[in-house]
Amino acid sequence: MTRTGTRASPLETETLPAPPPLCGAVLRYRAKAAFDTETPGLDAGGWAFDELLSLAGLQGEDRAAFAESGDLAVHPGGWQSWSAGWELIGRERLPRKVALIPELKKLTHRDGETPPSGSGWITGHFIVYLRAGDRYLCLASNEGDGLAPLTFYIHRERRQVRMEVFAPGKEWKAGETAAGLTVLYACGFFAFKDALKALYRQEDAFRAVDFLRWHGESGEAHSKRNLPGGYQSWYNHYTNIHEALILEDLQALAATENLLKLRYIDRGRPLVFQIDDGWQRAVGEWEIHTGRFPRGLECIAGKIEAEGFIPGLWLAPFLVTRRSRIFREKPEWLLRQAAGGEPVVAGFNHLWDKRYYCLDISRPDVKEYLKDLIDRAIDEWGFRYLKLDFLYAGLFAGAFAEKGAPHEHYERALAILTSRKRNAAGLSVAYLGCGLPLGPSYRHLPLSRTGADTRETWDWHAPRLLGHVGRPSAKINLLDTIGRTHLDGAVYLSDPDVIFLRSKNCKLKENEKELVALVNFLLAGQIMFSDDPLHLTPADVALTRRINALYEKLENDEYGAVRICRDVFRVESRRAGAVGLVNLNSRPFRLERGREPELFLALSAATLLVDRRLGRSAGSVTFAGRSISLAVI
Ligand code: 9PG
Numbered sequence: 075m076t077r078t079g080t081r082a083s084p085l086e087t088e089t090l091p092a093p094p095p096l097c098g099a100v101l102r103y104r105a106k107a108a109f110d111t112e113t114p115g116l117d118a119g120g121w122a123f124d125e126l127l128s129l130a131g132l133q134g135e136d137r138a139a140f141a142e143s144g145d146l147a148v149h150p151g152g153w154q155s156w157s158a159g160w161e162l163i164g165r166e167r168l169p170r171k172v173a174l175i176p177e178l179k180k181l182t183h184r185d186g187e188t189p190p191s192g193s194g195w196i197t198g199h200f201i202v203y204l205r206a207g208d209r210y211l212c213l214a215s216n217e218g219d220g221l222a223p224l225t226f227y228i229h230r231e232r233r234q235v236r237m238e239v240f241a242p243g244k245e246w247k248a249g250e251t252a253a254g255l256t257v258l259y260a261c262g263f264f265a266f267k268d269a270l271k272a273l274y275r276q277e278d279a280f281r282a283v284d285f286l287r288w289h290g291e292s293g294e295a296h297s298k299r300n301l302p303g304g305y306q307s308w309y310n311h312y313t314n315i316h317e318a319l320i321l322e323d324l325q326a327l328a329a330t331e332n333l334l335k336l337r338y339i340d341r342g343r344p345l346v347f348q349i350d351d352g353w354q355r356a357v358g359e360w361e362i363h364t365g366r367f368p369r370g371l372e373c374i375a376g377k378i379e380a381e382g383f384i385p386g387l388w389l390a391p392f393l394v395t396r397r398s399r400i401f402r403e404k405p406e407w408l409l410r411q412a413a414g415g416e417p418v419v420a421g422f423n424h425l426w427d428k429r430y431y432c433l434d435i436s437r438p439d440v441k442e443y444l445k446d447l448i449d450r451a452i453d454e455w456g457f458r459y460l461k462l463d464f465l466y467a468g469l470f471a472g473a474f475a476e477k478g479a480p481h482e483h484y485e486r487a488l489a490i491l492t493s494r495k496r497n498a499a500g501l502s503v504a505y506l507g508c509g510l511p512l513g514p515s516y517r518h519l520p521l522s523r524t525g526a527d528t529r530e531t532w533d534w535h536a537p538r539l540l541g542h543v544g545r546p547s548a549k550i551n552l553l554d555t556i557g558r559t560h561l562d563g564a565v566y567l568s569d570p571d572v573i574f575l576r577s578k579n580c581k582l583k584e585n586e587k588e589l590v591a592l593v594n595f596l597l598a599g600q601i602m603f604s605d606d607p608l609h610l611t612p613a614d615v616a617l618t619r620r621i622n623a624l625y626e627k628l629e630n631d632e633y634g635a636v637r638i639c640r641d642v643f644r645v646e647s648r649r650a651g652a653v654g655l656v657n658l659n660s661r662p663f664r665l666e667r668g669r670e671p672e673l674f675l676a677l678s679a680a681t682l683l684v685d686r687r688l689g690r691s692a693g694s695v696t697f698a699g700r701s702i703s704l705a706v707i
Contacts, residue, residue, distance in 0.1 A: 083117045084109050085239070085252055089129065096269055098258040099129040103239065105246035111239075111479070114186025114471050115225065118237035118253065123204070126235065130211055130259040139206040143230050147205040147637060149557065150198035150228070154466040154511045155523040156544030157182040160557035161205065161637050162196060169541030177422035177429060178537070181509075182544040185470045185480075189227050190236055198226040200513035201270070201561065208636065209259070210266040214273055216254040217513035222481050223469075224253045224513070242471040244479035263560065263634035264648050270564040279520040280567060282495065285502040286384065286459075286521075286600075288343035298629040302521075302567075302600040303338050304346025306386070306461075309530065309572045309604035310579055313352035313425055316366040320349060320374060326607040328381060331615050333575055333603065336622045339382075346459050346602070347378045348386025357390055357426050358398030360447055362455075375456030384504075386459030387451055391444055391491060392435060392467040393420060395427035407443075409434040409472040420467035432467040435487040436476035445490050452494055458503045462491055462519070465510035481514050488518045506569055516566045524561065524568035524598060525554020528590065530580040532660075532700065548582060552593055552658055556635045556643055559597040563632075570598035575618050576605040584617060585686060589702045591621045592684065593656065596633040596645060627683065627706070628652065638665075644673050645704065652683070654704035657697045662688050664696045676705040 085103045092098040103118050121129075127137050140146065147161040150168070158168050172179050189195040200223070203212040213235065215224040222241040228234075239253045246252065256273055260266035286302035305327060307315050324347060326332075328339050338345040353371060355361045362370055371387070378385035394400050400407055408417040409432045417431040433440050451457045468484045476483070492505045507519030515522065527546035537545035544550075555570040562568040573591040574580050582590070594601060610618070632648040635656070642663050645654035653676045657663040667674050677687070677695050686701035697703055 083119045084246075085116070085118050087119060092256055092258065095272055096256065096258055097131060097260065098256060099131075100256050101129075101254060102251050103237075103253045105248060105250045105252060108248045109246055111241050111244045111246065113188075114240060114242045115188040116239040116241060116252070118224070118239050120234055120236035123233035123235070126211060126213070126257055129257045132211070132259055136209060136259070136261070139209050140204065140211060142206075143233060145206060146230055148196050148198070148228055148230055149203045149205065150196055151200040151202040151226075152512060152558070153182065153184045153199045155507075155509050156526045157199070158543040159525050159554035163637070163640070166640070167196070168543055171541030172543070175422075175540060177419060178540060178542050180419065180421045181466075182542070184223070184225060184240060186240075186242070187225060188238065190229075194229050194231055196228045196230070198228055199223065201565070202226050202228065203266075204228075208263070209261050212258040212260070212266065212269070214256045214258060214270065215513055216256065217481070218274075218517045219254075220482065220485060221251060222253045222479060223511065224255055241479040241481060243474060243477070244482070245477065263636055263646060264632075267560045267564050267634065270560060274516070274565045276516070276520060276565060279517060282502075283504045283521045283567065286344055286346065286504055288341070297632070298595060298625070300343070301595070302344065302346065303334060304348060304384070304386070304459075304600075304602050305334060306346075306348040306350050306572065306602050306604055307352070308350035308388075309528065309574070310576075310606055311352070311604075315349065315352040317369065317374065321377065322608065323606055324374075324378060324381060324383075327383075330607040330610065331618065332605065332607040332610060333573075333601075333618050333622055335607075336618065337601075337625060345383045346386050347381070347383040348388065348459055348461060349374070350388040350461070351390075351425075351463075353387070356395055356397040356399075357430060358394035358400055360389060360450075371455040371457075379456070384459050385457045386461060386506075387455065387457040388461045388463060389447065389451065390464040390467075391447055391462060392432050392487070393464050394431045394433060396429075397427045400433075401431070407433055407437065407440055409470060409474070412471075412473045415473070418470050418472045420464070420470065430467075432470055432472075434472070434475055435468055436474040436478060436483040438476075441487060441490055444487060445493075448491055448494055452497050452503055456497075458497060458501055459506065460503070461506045461508055462510075463508040465507055465515060469511050469514065484511070484514055488515060492518045507566075508569070520566055521569060521599070522566040524558045524566075524570060526550045528571040528574075530574055530582060532582065532586060548586060548590060549658055552590065552656075555593055555598050556656065559633075559635050562597065562599050567599035569600050569602070570594040572602045572604050574605065575603065575621065576609065576614055577611055578606070578609045583700075585698060585701045587617065588621065588684070589656065589700060592624065592702050592704070595625055596628065597635055624684065628704075638670060644670060645702070650707065652704055652706050653677070654684070654702055655697055656702045657699060660699045662696050662699055664694050666694050667692070676707050677703060679705055
């Protein structure tokens with residue numbers, strides 16, 4: 075079936091049945107004739123929900139389930155790691171105030187999003203879905219074969235989706251495929267996740283980071299038993315790192331009782347030790363800050379290897395700040411706006427030089443610079459786990475030196491950044507993507523951050539008031555980790571950011587730390603922490619032991635989450651070994667018997683594995699605010 079976009083779209087759509095075992099259809103958008111794209115958004119037509127239900131082959135009861143708009147949850151997917159990654163139900167919307175501060179908006183929104191006029195449009199990217207109860211109708215864009223990113227504008231009340239292709243600067247040939255997506259239907263969380271797994275076929279990509287896992291025991295490749303884990307310096311020291319501090323944390327890891335020692339070091343499991351932001355002279359000047367690291371990084375990476383850990387380093391390769399040498403000496407390397415020639419601003423960070431800018435990654439000399447940077451980090455400094463951060467800055471529109479659209483330049487730059495699979499000694503190298511545009515990155519970055527930064531406080535007031543949904547915040551981070559758990563192990567292995575078990579420099583309460591530690595373990599793909607092991611109190615160690623014991627009890631299953639209502643989620647497991655309830659609201663939540671009968675029954679038991687109940691009666695169970703409760707069945 076071929077149809078033309080409804081407005082005067084220069085694209086036509088071809089529709090094919092989805093390959094088995096998928097239930098649905100594959101759509102391809104092709105240029106009707108040769109043309110150039112000048113605007114950031116290229117209209118690719120739209121679909122009524124009913125047409126999508128037909129494309130997915132839905133009939134009878136399954137189809138009727140999607141008839142009531144009011145009950146539909148809409149997941150907007152997200153442009154990048156820090157974009158909102160949770161479902162919207164009923165009249166919920168994402169805050170719009172952030173538009174008043176363009177530098178902040180750049181951290182969560184795609185460049186030049188153009189929602190249709192009128193209110194009620196939800197902007198989505200990459201993998202979006204409509205959910206009616208346990209039924210998922212998913213639009214999954216295919217951005218893996220050089221195809222352009224797709225943006226979805228979803229209107230729940232009008233029951234419509236409009237599509238937009240992001241490819242400013244692209245010169246299309248007649249018949250060229252611009253974008254593609256699959257319309258999928260699945261019933262049940264795990265059936266949905268398995269459909270994504272079958273669609274994205276990431277097994278080979280996942281193998282590249284297998285060396286971060288423990289292989290000491292037979293078992294499933296991706297069970298909770300062998301989640302990668304490690305230390306990283308950000309969520310305690312922030313940019314204030316120096317040699318003595320890093321070495322102190324390094325030595326204390328194996329010498330004190332802490333979670334990484336109990337779960338990884340004592341059991342001979344691989345462990346990452348990653349230095350975060352602060353080692354460099356300036357963001358965009360990737361030279362060692364010799365005031366802080368007078369003996370350089372090589373000796374530190376050597377000590378990390380000598381401890382038996384995998385040395386890691388943070389980089390934001392596409393960024394430039396005013397303080398950096400490139401800004402002064404190579405102004406032609408900066409991406410500039412097509413109109414006016416001012417450098418394209420990529421965002422704002424009060425810990426750096428305020429505004430920051432992006433490189434013109436289409437330039438051959440910039441690509442060479444990127445290649446040299448990675449080679450230096452691996453060969454000269456000795457790192458084997460590179461956290462590539464702020465990657466979204468590689469997907470802005472601008473006056474590129476070379477022809478092509480942002481996604482084409484981005485794909486080439488990312489291939490260069492991740493091309494080294496081994497160091498000179500033949501040891502494996504892994505990359506962690508962060509702040510990355512999700513669709514254009516997953517093939518090159520099988521290990522990727524799945525949400526906004528966490529924080530040692532529950533929320534962060536000032537950016538919340540500004541409507542910044544990508545703000546560092548324990549609550550936002552949990553919403554993202556839970557909201558994108560269907561992608562973990564299907565599209566990428568998700569990095570949920572760190573857990574906290576310390577009390578020094580940390581305002582989280584015990585129930586909040588337990589919640590973060592369990593959500594990260596159950597619903598994401600690695601366990602990282604930034605705690606200073608030397609300063610753990612006896613109470614911190616007691617919590618550590620308890621969490622470690624829980625990990626052992628829960629490690630033989632796979633988990634999923636389905637939203638019950640605002641801030642409240644049901645946790646379920648593939649083998650039906652455990653169920654639970656997460657309450658991210660600050661107030662207690664009362665679960666009525668009729669609402670979730672099976673969950674209610676399990677969580678009404680006399681004893682639970684993790685028990686944050688405040689009370690129970692024949693008709694309801696009440697759970698504490700900011701808590702998780704788990705029942706083993
Ligand atoms: C280093 C940090 C850490 C962290 C990354 C990234 O939207 N924001 O205000 C915002 C602030 C910080 C930030 C991301 C977004 O942190 O996620 O793990 O590496 O950079 O500077």
